[in-house]
Amino acid sequence: MKAAGLFLLILLPFFATATEQDVLLSEQQNGEPIERDPPKYPRSEARAGKEGWVRVDFVVDKQGEVVDAVVLDSSGVAGFEREALRAVRRWQYEPALVDGEPVQQCYKVQLDFALHKQRQGVTRRFASRIRAIQELLENQQLEEAKDRLDELRERPQWNLTEDGWYWMIDGLYQQAVGNVEQQIRSFKRVTGISARRLPDVQLRYVLQRLFVLQVSQNQFTEALSTYEKLQQVPDSEELIATMAPYVEQIRQIVDSDQPLFVSARxxxxxxxxxxxxxxxxxxxxxxxxxxxxEVRCERQLQTFKAVSDVSWQIPPSWGECRVKIKGKPGSEFKLVELQPVSETEQTAAL
Structure with a gap:
């Protein structure tokens, strides 16, 4: 891995401050599932031999009901997304407690759709098509490679192994055309359940490339998660040792006072x-x-109007957090991550 350019951050002047109004919670109890039936396998997908996965983000309210379940990502099959959401919305929990009082709690889960008697590998025809697309990419025949990718995607049969190979070659195409956002999306899809069916050498490449891309976009928490996944791949010790200094740099940057700019769409x-x-x-x-x-945390959920030039500060007691911003497709903005500030600098707080 080359160090050059990996941590070149363009920092704009920051003109606002954030505040912390920390509420220390003395006793916390996470919610416990009461009923979590698995999703039904769509008949049409089962007959076609399709497999896939769906990642769902959802909230458990103070009554233990699932609300605001949304698809974070999937292998791309609409039927699986529909059944995953339908199943999750029926789940029941004992609500999480803070000082004996029920609170909202946010969860993230992956649901896998795999057939018990499905073949594990790829067909000869599929492998031939993958090799042909790879050759087109190597020869910079990008338009034809895109046409072949689209044709491959329309195949009626699609198991988890083929899913992994497809998104890996799509990621290589996105790399060739310089589309970082779509490249991240494709390589993240490789790391779903299908990653377990890819050869270790391909999985190592995907995780290394995904790590570099996430760092380049200041997606530091995601990059550290990718690094942890790489540590689970056999015979990756040399690569892990090479990447370790960059991981330390990430932690130093996160702990520093410089604002972190994340481009979003x-x-x-x-x-x-x-x-x-x-x-x-x-x-x-x-x-x-x-x-x-929406600020969706392990132990809290809050919703605000999405406006610029207003700073938010999350109390540490809320736990690990994600933000979900809704808007018109194609809208672009920057999210600026900031360090906590003292009470004397308060301007806004969650």
């Missing part, structure tokens, strides 16, 4: 997610329409 689902590295943040350089901002 509302997707076709009308929202954008980010896993926070710090407890303070602000929206800036908004182009388009943003509606609401």
């Amino acid at each position: 509302i997707n076709e689902r009308r929202y954008w997610y980010h896993h926070l590295s710090r407890s303070g943040f602000q929206l800036a350089e908004v182009s388009g329409t943003l509606n609401t901002l």
Whole structure:
């Protein structure tokens, strides 16, 4: 891995402050599932031999009911997304407690759709198509490679192994055309359940590349998670040792006082997610329409109007947090992550 350019951050002057109004919670109890039936396997997908996965983010309210369940990502099969959401919305929990009082709690789960008697590998035809697309990419025949990718995606049969190979070759295509956002999306999809069916050498490459991309976009919490996944891949000790200094740099940057700028764009689902590295943040350089901002934490959920030039500070007692921003597809903005500040600098707080 080359060090050059990995941590070149363009920092704009920051003109606002954030505040902390920390409420220390003396006793916490996480919610416990009462009923979590698995999703039904869609008949049409089962008949076609399709497999896949769906990552769902949801909230358990004070009554233990699941609310605001949304698809974070999936292997791309609409039927699986529909059944995953339908199942999660029926789940029941004992609500989480703070000082004996029920509170909202946010969860993230992956649901896998795998057939018991499905083949584990890829067909010869599929492998031939993958090799052909790879050769087109090597020869810089990008338009033809894109056409072949689209044709491959329309195949009626799609198991988890093929899912992993497809998103890996799609990630290589996105790399060739310089689309960082889509490259991250494709390589993250490789790391779903299908990653367990790819050869270790391919998985190591994908995780290393994903780590570099996430760092380049200041997605530091995601990058550290990718590094942890790499540590689970056999025979990765040399690569892990090479990456370790960069991991230390990430932690130093997160702990520093410099603001971290994350470029964002509302997707076709009308929202954008980010896993926070710090407890303070602000929206800036908004182009388009943003509606609401949700702070979804391990032990709290809050919703605000998504506006720029207002700083938020999350109390440490809320635990690990993500932000979900809803708006018009294609709207762009920057999320600026900030360090906590003293009470004397208070301007706004959660």
